Amino acid sequence: MIHDSDRPSMSAFELPGRRESWLTAAATLGGYGLILAAMFLALFVLPYVAFAA
Template sequence: MANITEQFDHPAWLTAAGTLAGYGLILLFMFLLLFIVPYLLFPA
């Protein structure tokens, strides 16, 4: 098991995970702003 964790110990993996998390948060914010907020403001 220690062999697997050592394989992903490079700082590039942390950078990639941070980038994906950041993009995910931005996409979530945009989804809420563009779809959920108007749905709540203007109910059909």
């Protein structure tokens, strides 16, 4: 008999129970953080440096 808890859940609102799930979530958030940091640099820091130079 196959239990539902044995299969990996694809629900985004369910707390990950396994350690790999937490690592995946942390890597995803880290990736978004890098993207946001790059956007901040491109939109604010680079124009400031360009106009200040």
